[in-house]
Amino acid sequence: MSPVADTDVLIVGAGPVGLFLANECARRGMRWRLIEKRAYQSEHSKALAIFPRTLEIFDMAGIAGRFLEVANRVTTVAVESHAHRLSTMQFTPRDTPYPFVAMVPQDVTERLLCEALRARGGQIDYQTSFLSMELQDECALVKMDHAGSAETVRASFVVGCDGAHSAVRHAVNIGFEGGEYAAIYLLADVSTNDALSATEMQLCPSESGPVAIFPMGATRRRIVGTIEETVGDAPTLELVRSVLAQRGPAKLEVHALNWSSYFRVHHRHAAALRIGRAFLAGDAAHIHSPFGGQGMNTGLHDVWNLVWKLDLTLRGHAHTRLLDSYSAERLPVIKSVIGMTDLLTRVMGTPSKLAQALRNAAIPMVSHIAPFQHAFIERLSELGISYGGSPIVEGDGRRYFDETMRGGSGIRSRFLLFIGRDAEPNTRDAAAALCSELSDVAELREGTDEGITLVRPDGYVAHAVRAAYTTRALESVRSLIELQTKSATIPT
Numbered sequence: 479m480s481p482v483a484d485t486d487v488l489i490v491g492a493g494p495v496g497l498f499l500a501n502e503c504a505r506r507g508m509r510w511r512l513i514e515k516r517a518y519q520s521e522h523s524k525a526l527a528i529f530p531r532t533l534e535i536f537d538m539a540g541i542a543g544r545f546l547e548v549a550n551r552v553t554t555v556a557v558e559s560h561a562h563r564l565s566t567m568q569f570t571p572r573d574t575p576y577p578f579v580a581m582v583p584q585d586v587t588e589r590l591l592c593e594a595l596r597a598r599g600g601q602i603d604y605q606t607s608f609l610s611m612e613l614q615d616e617c618a619l620v621k622m623d624h625a626g627s628a629e630t631v632r633a634s635f636v637v638g639c640d641g642a643h644s645a646v647r648h649a650v651n652i653g654f655e656g657g658e659y660a661a662i663y664l665l666a667d668v669s670t671n672d673a674l675s676a677t678e679m680q681l682c683p684s685e686s687g688p689v690a691i692f693p694m695g696a697t698r699r700r701i702v703g704t705i706e707e708t709v710g711d712a713p714t715l716e717l718v719r720s721v722l723a724q725r726g727p728a729k730l731e732v733h734a735l736n737w738s739s740y741f742r743v744h745h746r747h748a749a750a751l752r753i754g755r756a757f758l759a760g761d762a763a764h765i766h767s768p769f770g771g772q773g774m775n776t777g778l779h780d781v782w783n784l785v786w787k788l789d790l791t792l793r794g795h796a797h798t799r800l801l802d803s804y805s806a807e808r809l810p811v812i813k814s815v816i817g818m819t820d821l822l823t824r825v826m827g828t829p830s831k832l833a834q835a836l837r838n839a840a841i842p843m844v845s846h847i848a849p850f851q852h853a854f855i856e857r858l859s860e861l862g863i864s865y866g867g868s869p870i871v872e873g874d875g876r877r878y879f880d881e882t883m884r885g886g887s888g889i890r891s892r893f894l895l896f897i898g899r900d901a902e903p904n905t906r907d908a909a910a911a912l913c914s915e916l917s918d919v920a921e922l923r924e925g926t927d928e929g930i931t932l933v934r935p936d937g938y939v940a941h942a943v944r945a946a947y948t949t950r951a952l953e954s955v956r957s958l959i960e961l962q963t964k965s966a967t968i969p970t
């Protein structure tokens with residue numbers, strides 16, 4: 479029998495999602511362990527785009543600075559078909575300190591997350607594979623292989639961040655619903671001339687399939703496109719050049735190939751994100767088309783939604799409905815991301831001549847309409863994600879972000895009760911008394927909005943009352959906090 483070690487949160491997989499979850503556990507002083515079956519981090523640049531809401535989340539987590547230093551900032555999205563420009567849209571969302579897409583290759587993202595983790599005293603257990611798991615009333619018993627030796631861990635919670643083929647998902651028998659696109663995808667990191675702006679990305683629809691060009695710098699670009707058949711093990715420089723000559727912007731010249739790969743794309747999501755003490759996040763929970771660049775971002779948002787719920791539960795301040803809300807809140811977002819990227823993929827790659835003509839005529843007209851631009855930016859930037867309809871939210875559950883929440887120490891696992899500057903002294907006193915009584919789970923802050931706004935530890939509004947400074951408004955705040963933080967046992 480191998481010895482049994484204990485931890486509170488066992489994180490399986492040190493991709494970007496597992497690394498971010500480990501960082502967030504470390505920031506809260508939680509007991510956690512991160513295992514990774516590889517001997518070292520992946521060196522591939524896969525996911526590139528980090529969207530504004532993810533940058534706000536990184537800001538609240540205290541790690542945005544290094545990402546901003548290394549990122550190439552994109553502020554324009556152009557649509558071109560056969561060197562004919564159909565549209566140029568500004569990607570500059572308002573009301574955020576991050577009005578751009580930060581282009582950071584995934585290997586750099588993983589390196590920065592590893593550095594941040596080590597700075598917080600954390601470490602990654604490489605060459606350690608999750609093998610199987612038994613869910614019990616009080617814990618999950620996990621069998622692992624550590625460089626050829628068997629090990630058993632007793633964990634309060636297990637989070638499978640172990641990618642599309644997730645062993646954790648298989649262990650709890652959760653289905654992965656969806657399908658596979660017929661197309662084969664080509665991905666290439668290339669050195670180019672500087673004829674195109676480093677701040678603009680191009681989407682190029684065509685009858686041969688779509689191509690997307692993401693700038694990683696003035697003369698380095700990521701090319702993603704569909705092809706009919708593979709030639710060799712990985713795309714060659716010649717193949718990339720011929721795809722761009724046929725479907726790309728006229729002025730772009732490719733000088734060298736840095737890395738390339740073929741891949742197939744699925745659109746799938748887990749039927750549930752939680753069984754008892756086991757959770758799924760990131761590619762283990764959802765995979766979709768790379769058009770839209772949402773894959774990694776959505777995974778990072780998963781664990782941002784989950785970690786404060788785990789923390790409150792482990793500290794004995796949570797009702798089971800708080801953990802239940804993870805699936806209830808994230809599954810609709812995941813389904814919506816899959817729907818959006820699916821639509822984008824189909825519209826960009828339709829083989830029908832009629833549909834192509836309609837698309838090419840519609841894009842220049844529609845893209846100039848302000849509400850369309852606003853909706854497009856809200857979706858892509860992920861600033862429009864909200865949790866209205868969640869069983870633990872009253873109202874629209876929109877995002878909330880202010881100066882006091884920034885920098886890594888502004889928000890952890892407590893609710894923030896923002897009181898407008900116009901509040902009467904007696905309301906202020908009652909709010910202070912409430913937060914003092916519930917000090918383990920709530921704190922009082924001065925707000926810029928009028929009225930009372932209860933903000934969750936992940937920066938989404940749980941409840942807002944605009945003008946009525948009544949005892950009743952504060953009582954509904956109390957009820958909502960207690961609804962999720964009064965403890966009850968966790969069913970397996």
Ligand SMILES: Cc1cc2nc3c(=O)[nH]c(=O)nc-3n(C[C@H](O)[C@H](O)[C@H](O)COP(=O)(O)OP(=O)(O)OC[C@H]3O[C@@H](n4cnc5c(N)ncnc54)[C@H](O)[C@@H]3O)c2cc1C
Nearest residue numbers: 491493494495515524525607608640641760761771773774
């Ligand atoms: C070729 C390619 C191109 C892509 N391009 C884009 C893009 O342009 N934009 C975008 O947003 N996304 C893109 N993606 C998707 C993006 O890379 C993923 O969304 C992202 O990596 C998900 O992160 P993750 O941490 O959930 O999973 P992963 O990055 O897959 O990490 C999972 C980790 O778990 C480890 N693991 C697996 N099984 C076990 C086990 N049993 N025990 C221990 N460890 C285990 C793995 O070794 C791995 O390190 C691309 C993916 C690929 C493959």
